[in-house]
Amino acid sequence: MNILVTGGMGYIGSHTCVELLQAGHTPIILDNLYNSNLAVLDNIAEITGKTPVFVQGDIRCRETLDGLFAQHKIDAVIHFAALKAVAESVQKPLEYYDCNVTGTLVLLQAMQAAGCNTLVFSSSATVYGSENQVPFCEDMPVGTATNPYGSTKIMMERILQDMAVANPDWKISLLRYFNPVGAHPSGKLGEDPNGIPNNLMPIICRVAQGKMEELLITGNDYDTPDGTGVRDYIHVVDLALGHLKALDKVVQTPGCSIHNLGTGKGLSVLELVQAFEKASGITLPRRFAPRRPGDIAESYANVDRAARELGWQAKHSSAEEICQDVWRFLTKSNKR
Ligand code: NAD
Ligand code: UFG
Secondary structure, eight states, rough: EEEEETTTTSHHHHHHHHHHTTTEEEEEEEETTTOOOTTTHHHHHHHHEEEEEEEEOOOOHHHHHHHHHHOOOOEEEEEEEOOOOOOHHHHHHHIIIIIIIIHHHHHHHHHHHHTTOEEEEEEEGGGGTTSEEEEEEEETTTOOOHHHHHHHHHHHHHHHHHHHOOTTOOOEEEEEEEEEOOTTTTOOOOOSSSSSOOOOHHHHHHTTSSSSSOOOOOOOOOSSTTSOEEEEEEEEHHHHHHHHHHHHHTTTTTTEEEEESSSOEEEEEEHHHHHHHHHOOOOOOEEEEEOTTTOOOOEOOOHHHHIIIIOEEEEOOOOHHHHHHHHHHHHHOOOO
């Protein structure tokens, strides 16, 4: 299939393009390189032996999208492109609503005009909010967002569900990711955000590289086994493979489906830090700090529906494999 991959140069998108190419699909990447760089294209080519079509452009540009749909016979869209930094979204709400919500609306309008009605969408466990109890299940009510980033994901899910009601021939898959981590086992692709990282694993990497002085463990007084926050860390290769399964399913399923992509198990900050120290042989300077505003104690998925309906489950997401792959990426790609 010819797949338009928005945000395909980014962390999850690039890993998904590798799996698409290896499965015989043809990804066509649209990315404005806001949070990625051109080297990713060479790295995808080195891994797969194939260079995907890449267009540098913005999802908010209707002309660019119309050109892509006119030039390629696009069978489906995987829509990763978004701004994703929670704290930044509080400072810059307009930029987040514009990129994420306006961007999705323009994409949908272009799809509709081109007669392309199959979409896989990057949603997030953030939509469960703080009201629901773990493990989070797809049929729980959506919670309340504590930041504009989370609000954009809730709004986009809603827009896509409304689209499916209004257009019964549309096929939409909402994938709720838990905490994506890890790197490609080749060491050629991984998470390398532009600017100051927000998430635990990229921060661990910066501390290991000596680019940040210490890791602040934000909260050790949660009601969890060791007092630190518990998350469902999912290897990015597992996540990428989940998109291929979702794609296979969605092309034959009109309507809008929702699936959690996680492991079903929680890991604490301390457990992840210890696994990283073991994989790297580095002791990370760290200390406990107050809780981050808006954080919840625990987040992990019920993954029954993805197993049952998509035939997908995480296979590479042990803390050991995740940390070994991240460490290989840091060392092999001279990111240290
Ligand atoms: P990323 O920042 O690495 O990748 C996003 C890509 O989209 C980047 O290459 C960026 O340059 C591009 N982009 C951003 N705005 C664009 C625009 N207007 N037009 C064209 N390209 C644009 O992020 P990621 O971690 O790969 O996340 C991918 C998707 O998954 C996002 O929608 C994100 O919200 C969602 N998600 C991520 C996480 C996570 O922790 N990484 C968790 C849940 C959901
Ligand atoms: N943490 C630290 N120190 C840090 C950063 C994080 O101890 O410097 C802790 C957090 O308190 C949390 C855990 O590490 O317990 C994970 O934090 P992340 O920021 O890596 O991930 P979150 O679960 O907070 O957020 C992620 C995505 C969001 C998404 C959310 C819910 O970044 O986009 O999952 O799916 F909304």
